[in-house]
Amino acid sequence: MRVEVVAVGTELLLGQIVDTNSSWIGEQLAMAGLDSFYQTKVGDNPERIRAVISQALDRSDAVICCGGLGPTQDDLTREVIADLLGVELVMDDAIAERIRNMFASRGREMPENNLRQAMVPVGCSPIPQQPGTAPGLVCPVGDPVTGKVIYAVPGVPYEMKEMVNGTILGDLIARSGEPAVIRSRVLRTWGTSESALAEILADRIDELDAIGNPTLAFLASGVEGLKVRITAKAVDEEGTAAIIAAEEKVLEPLIGHLVFAYDDDNMESVVVDLLRSRGLTLAVAESLSGGYITGRLAAVADSAEVLLGGVVAGQPAIAERLLGVADGAAVNEETAVAMADGVREAMGADIGIATVGVGGPGDLDGVPAGTSCLAVSAAGSGAVATTVRLPGDRERIRQFSAITLLDLLRRVLLDG
Amino acid sequence: MRVEVVAVGTELLLGQIVDTNSSWIGEQLAMAGLDSFYQTKVGDNPERIRAVISQALDRSDAVICCGGLGPTQDDLTREVIADLLGVELVMDDAIAERIRNMFASRGREMPENNLRQAMVPVGCSPIPQQPGTAPGLVCPVGDPVTGKVIYAVPGVPYEMKEMVNGTILGDLIARSGEPAVIRSRVLRTWGTSESALAEILADRIDELDAIGNPTLAFLASGVEGLKVRITAKAVDEEGTAAIIAAEEKVLEPLIGHLVFAYDDDNMESVVVDLLRSRGLTLAVAESLSGGYITGRLAAVADSAEVLLGGVVAGQPAIAERLLGVADGAAVNEETAVAMADGVREAMGADIGIATVGVGGPGDLDGVPAGTSCLAVSAAGSGAVATTVRLPGDRERIRQFSAITLLDLLRRVLLDG
Numbered sequence: 001m002r003v004e005v006v007a008v009g010t011e012l013l014l015g016q017i018v019d020t021n022s023s024w025i026g027e028q029l030a031m032a033g034l035d036s037f038y039q040t041k042v043g044d045n046p047e048r049i050r051a052v053i054s055q056a057l058d059r060s061d062a063v064i065c066c067g068g069l070g071p072t073q074d075d076l077t078r079e080v081i082a083d084l085l086g087v088e089l090v091m092d093d094a095i096a097e098r099i100r101n102m103f104a105s106r107g108r109e110m111p112e113n114n115l116r117q118a119m120v121p122v123g124c125s126p127i128p129q130q131p132g133t134a135p136g137l138v139c140p141v142g143d144p145v146t147g148k149v150i151y152a153v154p155g156v157p158y159e160m161k162e163m164v165n166g167t168i169l170g171d172l173i174a175r176s177g178e179p180a181v182i183r184s185r186v187l188r189t190w191g192t193s194e195s196a197l198a199e200i201l202a203d204r205i206d207e208l209d210a211i212g213n214p215t216l217a218f219l220a221s222g223v224e225g226l227k228v229r230i231t232a233k234a235v236d237e238e239g240t241a242a243i244i245a246a247e248e249k250v251l252e253p254l255i256g257h258l259v260f261a262y263d264d265d266n267m268e269s270v271v272v273d274l275l276r277s278r279g280l281t282l283a284v285a286e287s288l289s290g291g292y293i294t295g296r297l298a299a300v301a302d303s304a305e306v307l308l309g310g311v312v313a314g315q316p317a318i319a320e321r322l323l324g325v326a327d328g329a330a331v332n333e334e335t336a337v338a339m340a341d342g343v344r345e346a347m348g349a350d351i352g353i354a355t356v357g358v359g360g361p362g363d364l365d366g367v368p369a370g371t372s373c374l375a376v377s378a379a380g381s382g383a384v385a386t387t388v389r390l391p392g393d394r395e396r397i398r399q400f401s402a403i404t405l406l407d408l409l410r411r412v413l414l415d416g
Numbered sequence: 417m418r419v420e421v422v423a424v425g426t427e428l429l430l431g432q433i434v435d436t437n438s439s440w441i442g443e444q445l446a447m448a449g450l451d452s453f454y455q456t457k458v459g460d461n462p463e464r465i466r467a468v469i470s471q472a473l474d475r476s477d478a479v480i481c482c483g484g485l486g487p488t489q490d491d492l493t494r495e496v497i498a499d500l501l502g503v504e505l506v507m508d509d510a511i512a513e514r515i516r517n518m519f520a521s522r523g524r525e526m527p528e529n530n531l532r533q534a535m536v537p538v539g540c541s542p543i544p545q546q547p548g549t550a551p552g553l554v555c556p557v558g559d560p561v562t563g564k565v566i567y568a569v570p571g572v573p574y575e576m577k578e579m580v581n582g583t584i585l586g587d588l589i590a591r592s593g594e595p596a597v598i599r600s601r602v603l604r605t606w607g608t609s610e611s612a613l614a615e616i617l618a619d620r621i622d623e624l625d626a627i628g629n630p631t632l633a634f635l636a637s638g639v640e641g642l643k644v645r646i647t648a649k650a651v652d653e654e655g656t657a658a659i660i661a662a663e664e665k666v667l668e669p670l671i672g673h674l675v676f677a678y679d680d681d682n683m684e685s686v687v688v689d690l691l692r693s694r695g696l697t698l699a700v701a702e703s704l705s706g707g708y709i710t711g712r713l714a715a716v717a718d719s720a721e722v723l724l725g726g727v728v729a730g731q732p733a734i735a736e737r738l739l740g741v742a743d744g745a746a747v748n749e750e751t752a753v754a755m756a757d758g759v760r761e762a763m764g765a766d767i768g769i770a771t772v773g774v775g776g777p778g779d780l781d782g783v784p785a786g787t788s789c790l791a792v793s794a795a796g797s798g799a800v801a802t803t804v805r806l807p808g809d810r811e812r813i814r815q816f817s818a819i820t821l822l823d824l825l826r827r828v829l830l831d832g
Contacts, residue, residue, distance in 0.1 A: 011635060013452050015443030016645070018436050022457070027431030036429050037464055039457040041438070048453055072614040072634060073621060106786075106805045111611040113618070131809070133611075156636075158809055217432060229432075284728075290714025291707035294728045298706020299811070303730070309738075310728040312700075312710045318725040318763055322738070347734055395715070 001176035002035045004060035006052050008068040008077055009155060010043035021066045021160055032169050033182045033233075044074045050084055053150065057141060061148050062172060064164070067155030069134040071114045077152050081139050082121035084150075089119040092135075095126055099133050129166040132156055136163040138171065149175070182233050183240035187251065188225040188266065189258035190407045194218065197226055200254050214247050223296065223399035224266055228255065260410060267406045268296045268303075274413045275306040275351075282409075283349035284310035285323055285339040288357035288372060293402045308347045313339070322346065331356055331367045333385035336375035344377050352377040353409055355401050359394045372401040376412045384412060417592035418451045420476040422468050424484035424493055425571055426459035437482045437576055448585055449598045449649065460490045466500055469566065473557060477564050478588060480580070483571030485550040487530045493568050497555050498537035500566075505535040508551075511542055515549050545582040548572055552579040554587065565591070598649050599656035603667065604641040605674035606683070606823045610634060613642055616670050630663050639712065639815035640682055644671065676826060683822045684712045684719075690829045691722040691767075698825075699765035700726035701739055701755040704773035704788060709818045724763045729755070738762065747772055747783045749801035752791035760793050767828075768793045771821050775810045788817040792828045800828060 005022045012019045022039045029036045037060070042052045049068070056063040068077030082089045096118035103110035117134050120126060127136030134154040141148040151168050153160045189197065198218060205216050214232040221227055228251070232243035261270045275282055284294045284307075294310030297303055313319040316328030323342030325335060336354050344352025353376050360369025370390040377383040386408060390400040421438045428435045438455045445452045453476070458468045465484070472479040484493030498505045512534035519526035533550050536542060543552030550570040557564040567584050569576045605613065614634060621632050630648040637643055644667070648659035677686045691698055700710045700723075710726030713719050729735040732744030739758025741751060752770045760768025769792050776785025786806040793799040802824060806816040 011633065012439070013442050013455060014446045015439040015441070016635065018434060018439045020434050023428070023431040023434045025431070026429045030430045037459055037461070038468070039429060041455040043453060045453070052454070071611045073618070074633065102807075105784075106807060108609065111609070111615040113615055114611050132807075158812070219432070289711075291710030291726055291728070292714075294707030295705075295711045298708075298728065298730065299814075301810075307706075307730040309730040309734040310707055310726075311738075312707070312714065312726040312728075314714065314720050314723040314725040321764070322725075322727075322762060346738060348737070398715075 001062070001172065002037060002060040003029050003062045003064065003172060004036065004056040005029075005039040006049075006056055006063055006065045007039070007041045007155070008044065008049055008065060009041075010045075010074075012041045012067075013043050021155060021157060024157070024161065025064055025066070025164060028164060028169060029172075031182055031184060032173055034172055034176060044068065044076060046076050046080050046083075049076060049080045053080065053084060057148055057150070062151070062175070063149075064151045064153065064168065066153055066160060069117065069136070069152060069154045071111070071117050071133065075116070078116075078119055078121065078137070081124070081137070081150055081152060085121055085123065085139065085141065087122040087124075089121055091115070092118050092120045092126060095120070095130075095135050098130065098135075102133055127151075127153070127163045127167045129162045130159075131162050132159045134159065136160075136167070138167070181235070181237055181240050182231065183237070183244065184229050184231045185244045185248070186263050187228045187230070187248070187255065187259045188261040189228060189255055190225045190260055190267070190403055191258045192226075194220045194226055197228070197255070197258075201228070201251075204250065204254070214243050216247075222396060223403050225260065225403060260407060267403050267410070268300050271406050271410055271413070272297065272300045272303045272306055274410060276302075278413065278416075280350040280413075281306055281308050281348075283308045283343040283347035283352045285313065285319070285343035285352065285354035286310060287313045287316075287319065287328075287339075288355050288359050289398050289401055290314070292398050293353075293355065293405065296402060308349045311343050311346070331358055331364065331371060331373060333373045333375065333387055336373040337377060337383045337385050340375040340377035340383060344379065350379050351409070353405055355405050357397070357401060359397050361394070370397050372397065372404070374401065374405040374408055376405075376409050378412065378416065381416065384408065417478070417588065418453060418476040419445050419478045419480065419588060420452065420472040421445075421455045422465075422472055422479055422481045423455070423457045423571070424460065424465055424481060425457075426461075426490075428457045428483075429459050437571060437573060440573070440577065441480055441482070441580060444580060444585060445588075446598050446600075448589055450588055450592060460484065460492060462492050462496050462499075465492060465496045469496065469500060473564055473566070478567070478591070479565075480567045480569065480584060482569055482576060485533065485552070485568060485570045487527070487533050487549065491532070494532075494535055494537065494553070497540070497553070497566055497568060501537055501539065501555065501557065503538040503540075505537055507531070508534050508536045508542060511536070511546075511551050514546065514551075518549055543567075543569070543579045543583045545578045546575075547578050548575045550575065552576075552583070554583070561591075597652055597656050598647060599653070599660065600645050600647045601660045601664070602679050603644045603646070603664070603671065603675045604677040604682070605644060605671055606641045606676055606819055607674045608642070610636045610642055613644070613671070613674075617644070617667075620666065620670070630659050632663075638812060639819050641676065641819060642674075676823060683819050683826070684716050687822050687826055687829070688713065688716045688719045688722055690826060692718075694829065694832075696766040696829075697722055697724050697763075699724045699759040699763035699768045701729065701735070701759035701768065701770035702726060703729045703732075703735065703744075703755075704771050704775050705814050705817050706730070708814050709769075709771065709821065712818060724765045727759050727762070747774060747780065747787060747789060749789045749791065749803055752789040753793060753799045753801050756791040756793035756799060760795065766795050767825070769821055769825050771817050773813070773817060775813050777810070786813050788813065788820070790817065790821040790824055792821075792825050794828065794832065797832065800824065 319328030339354035357372035735744030755770035
């Protein structure tokens with residue numbers, strides 16, 4: 001079963017947006033054991049969109065067409081598919097009603113051109129998931145069961161993902177009838193450099209290269225950690241699970257002490273889970289990271305239960321005023337501990353964490369850019385602190401200080 | 417002059433790497449006034465690479481082929497181009513020497529397979545810039561001056577960029593014989609929906625479609641606002657500047673009141689600039705947005721001068737404890753104003769801003785998800801507040817509440 005991805009939008013060709021949709025879809029297809037040999041980007045031009053979809057249908061069994069479903073005149077995917085199939089576009093009253101209701105529920109009037117989104121080519125059906133105003137479409141080409149198929153999804157990533165996960169992948173797997181399964185497991189690590197990790201795993205990668213299954217890959221992902229991905233192929237889920245489990249056993253003595261999470265879990269979700277399981281609450285004080293750490297924690301579902309809140313001190317006087325820090329301007333571990341103590345007490349939390357540092361560019365009072373002092377203060381059991389020198393620009397220093405501080409908290413929680 | 421981009425690599429199709437190279441090249445081509453209608457990703461398979469390059473040559477004048485120039489057996493671009501041109505690959509002694517020297521200078525022995533990189537198809541010439549071990553290639557198809565051309569560059573971004581900037585763009589412009597320059601200007605807007613904006617601009621877009629130059633395009637970019645891009649083509653910079661200025665005058669009465677920034681400026685940088693120019697300081701209180709707004713403001717260069725800090729209240733008790741808010745649990749404008757007042761006073765700032773709301777998923781005590789109450793409190797001149805109902809998931813609600821609150825602050829600052 002070959003599946004091809006077509007991304008529609010002049011803004012993609014002009015480099016105004018990087019096409020991450022095709023990459024994400026490609027990954028899902030690979031995980032589902034579906035072959036994907038080409039991905040094409042094309043602008044908002046009906047003849048060229050038609051030519052690209054038509055070629056994709058010639059050489060593949062299914063085409064996922066991303067973008068061009070919005071309400072504006074630039075959005076041409078519906079029209080092109082109808083033209084390609086030689087059918088009319090008709091208004092789908094249920095979709096029209098749903099779009100009207102979406103606007104009504106926000107207390108806004110619907111511009112008439114939004115009804116363009118309710119037009120469906122005859123013989124095609126809307127995708128049930130519809131998080132935005134643009135409905136996705138399943139468009140059979142020829143016989144509805146044995147024939148080929150075009151899927152049309154919006155270019156807005158979260159809308160596209162809901163439709164691919166909710167409808168398209170299942171439909172493709174059902175159509176493919178093939179039992180081959182590819183599965184991956186990501187071990188997320190922190191505490192060493194990418195090149196040191198590569199060196200630790202070099203021999204094992206050579207061995208696996210000779211065998212061919214599973215494979216190991218690396219990815220440095222900023223605040224998401226250094227990812228080590230095991231990918232296995234087998235005839236069924238049990239087969240891939242066994243291969244992945246065996247490989248994890250091989251890797252355990254090599255990198256087990258660095259692994260903090262698996263797959264979609266990240267450092268924040270792991271820390272929130274640990275706090276919850278221990279019945280502890282957290283307060284955060286930030287200067288260097290400007291609210292970034294609190295924001296990452298707050299983005300974890302249900303974190304409100306354990307995250308009491310945070311204080312961002314943009315200026316030293318604020319740390320003194322709100323957190324009782326004697327000298328908020330000094331970049332050292334004493335200041336970090338005083339901030340962690342201070343925010344813990346101010347919010348009545350069990351644990352306080354804090355970071356102070358120099359985000360750069362350039363040194364500050366002789367302290368080099370990238371210097372980050374991190375502290376964890378627990379009620380009753382005192383504080384731990386560490387200083388690290390982080391590489392990169394302001395944004396990377398922010399991300400690295402966040403994951404390093406949260407990893408320190410994780411280790412404190414595991415030891416405590 | 418039409419130029420097409422082909423990105424080679426199975427890892428691109430599998431989503432292990434996002435193809436940012438094509439996007440970057442697309443942007444450079446657009447800026448150089450070169451048309452680019454298609455971008456294709458293809459895996460490490462010689463037949464398919466050949467088919468894709470061959471098709472690109474049919475429909476375009478030049479093909480930039482990215483990736484597949486490394487030393488391993490997966491790296492097939494050289495072989496495919498030689499095959500396509502019907503010529504042999506021969507060892508280029510100068511390149512071989514250069515690669516040997518690179519290894520020697522790092523004190524490492526050269527693996528023999530690295531010499532594969534010194535093989536050049538007969539009639540093709542290496543690109544002078546060679547920052548890594550992989551040389552790029554200029555491969556004329558037919559007549560060297562009037563015929564078409566394939567460029568091969570490595571997939572490593574900094575190597576590719578040096579070759580595109582150093583050789584390929586100049587060669588393409590020389591071949592095109594066209595002096596055309598393309599320039600864009602982005603008007604960033606906030607305060608209406610994408611479809612309403614489309615409706616406001618529909619007639620003007622129709623007019624411009626008939627003329628063909630400039631063009632108008634839309635892009636909904638979350639916290640970055642709704643972007644309206646004017647793209648103009650002319651023989652020189654002065655020409656594009658005049659066309660863009662004239663179009664801005666046409667758009668002013670239609671959308672001028674919605675425009676908050678231009679090009680790379682965003683809502684945060686505009687607000688920070690306004691505060692600085694008025695000599696005012698800011699403090700932020702967040703519940704719904706969990707530190708996101710403070711983090712965005714802190715990411716603006718030199719924002720520390722005006723941003724005193726922020727308080728994130730993960731739980732209502734924190735708003736009561738730190739900010740003196742009587743009933744922190746109520747999602748309404750009174751609470752938002754009390755938080756804005758409270759954080760302004762706690763930090764000794766000139767202005768306090770605050771957001772409370774329901775991030776979802778699901779309603780909270782009968783208040784629907786997406787409800788966001790926003791307040792701006794200025795010392796001496798009182799507070800303004802508003803309530804909006806925002807669409808999307810938790811992350812989008814966070815982004816929309818951030819830009820909506822900052823836009824409210826911007827308008828207060830402009831009026832004050």
